Amino acid sequence: MYLAKIYVTYKPSILDPQGEVIKAALNRMDYSGIEQVSQGKYFEIKLKATDVDAATSEVESFTDALLINQNTETYRFDLSLVDEDEVLS
Amino acid sequence: MYLAKIYVTYKPSILDPQGEVIKAALNRMDYSGIEQVSQGKYFEIKLKATDVDAATSEVESFTDALLINQNTETYRFDLSLVDEDEVLS
Numbered sequence: 001m002y003l004a005k006i007y008v009t010y011k012p013s014i015l016d017p018q019g020e021v022i023k024a025a026l027n028r029m030d031y032s033g034i035e036q037v038s039q040g041k042y043f044e045i046k047l048k049a050t051d052v053d054a055a056t057s058e059v060e061s062f063t064d065a066l067l068i069n070q071n072t073e074t075y076r077f078d079l080s081l082v083d084e085d086e087v088l089s
Numbered sequence: 090m091y092l093a094k095i096y097v098t099y100k101p102s103i104l105d106p107q108g109e110v111i112k113a114a115l116n117r118m119d120y121s122g123i124e125q126v127s128q129g130k131y132f133e134i135k136l137k138a139t140d141v142d143a144a145t146s147e148v149e150s151f152t153d154a155l156l157i158n159q160n161t162e163t164y165r166f167d168l169s170l171v172d173e174d175e176v177l178s
Contacts, residue, residue: 001124007131022132022155031151033137035090042096042131043111048122062120066111 001084002047002055006063006077009040014072043067046082055079090173091136091144095152095166098129103161132156135171144168 010016016038023037049055059077068075099105105127112126138144148166157164 009131009133025155026151029151029154031136031147033147034151035135035137036133037135038133040131040133042098042129044098044125044127044129046124046126047120048124058120058122062115062118062123065118066114 001082002049002052003080003082004043004045004047004055004059004077005080006043006045006059006067006075007040008042008063008068008073008075009038010072011074040073041067052079090171091138091141092169092171093132093134093136093144093148093166094169095132095134095148095156095164096129097131097152097157097162097164098127099161100163129162130156141168 018039019037022039023034026034026037045059047055047058049058056079059079063075063077064070107128108126111128112123115123115126134148136144136147138147145168148168152164152166153159
């Protein structure tokens, strides 16, 4: 059983309105040192696969197909081996 | 300048309807090995701080105050030193 942790962020050229709103709110709350805020999505997915290569290609396939908008978003992920009954955080 | 990468997830006892919907969709798309899906939020925040202790306490303070719902969500983060002009992904 593999655990994929997938981090989805906007591509650098894409505006991030949520990030701008959060930055403005933090500045209003007197967190003055905040320079840049970027909000993305984070997925933890447990999947069965025969080996790490199979898990990698499956994660790449379904992330492109379902989890991200390829026009505006990009992602990276890491894989780890986990026990069957380990509970996600 | 520090870069905080903050991973927000639901607490284990909290239902994750988005994760369930994504899991069902992946199963319909013939990704049969998917056991569990959890969707969270991911923030990359660049902040100025005098040292790593100051950065840590600032990140903890504003994450509790603004970024998460403490009733339903939990988070972890890591900090790294970055250049002033490094662009976030």
